[in-house]
Amino acid sequence: MESRLFATEKFGGRAVYRFHAVTVFLGICLVLYYRVTHVPGSGAGRAAWLGMLAAELWFAFYWVITQSVRWSPIRRRTFKDRLAARYGERLPCVDIFVCTADPKSEPPSLVIATVLSVMAYNYPSEKLSVYLSDDGGSILTFYAxxxxxxxxxHWLPFCKRYNIQPRSPAAYFSESDKPHDLHVLKEWSFIKGLYEEMTERIDSAAMSGEIPEQIRVNHKGFAEWNTGITSKDHQPIVQIRVSSVISNSPIIMNVDCDMYSNNSDSIRDALCFFLDEANGHKIGFVQYPQNYII
Structure with missing residues (x-):
């Protein structure tokens, strides 16, 4: 077991919950039996009775389905220390794709908060590649x-220097209180000011639909939008994906733009499953709970 990179553990209290579930199931059966055997005759009361029966059948079905995750609950525990000791500098490269489509329904300031959260992972920067896939081909997303x-x-060194969580600036500054240490407070205020100024510039550009001319002229990347690129007529994502521009790492992580990474060790946790010598070859993907940016 010492060589395993993850463990599957059972939750305690199963017997108590199963006894509770059995009593609930018996109660449901008795209620449904009563409903079926005591249907009133014709009249207004009959329709209401049948309506209640239909609702109770639906909730009974829902309750039974949910037992699939409650009857035998388990949790996975990873051993990142063993991963580091075993692989050291030989950790695999990882490509991260953040997907977006429409700057109107998915504001660019929200998108880049997600991008920044995955850029700040606790993982060697030379082994991490982050790509923003924009189906809409919007110049506003590129500007953001x-x-x-x-x-x-400024953000990435700040995250790693103080090991802050979460590493989405939008989530972090909305959830965290001002630090008490004066030195940290000074840097915290500076970073927050930079973030708010950046967000204001991005939101202003998104509202006006125009990029500041000075920035557009000084950065050659904006020249692509001088050739009539639109949301329906731009370089296809597939063409970019299979080209040599992508690093083609053995591990790919996909993140939707309206979520942020709430755990800076997510990559290392996932690798504990993929690189486990006993069961790693049986695992094709690892899924994390969603955290939406609101």
């Missing part, structure tokens, strides 16, 4: 990413 690349030079 350009702004984020500048802010990241």
């Amino acid at each position: 990413l350009w702004e984020a690349s500048t802010f990241a030079k």
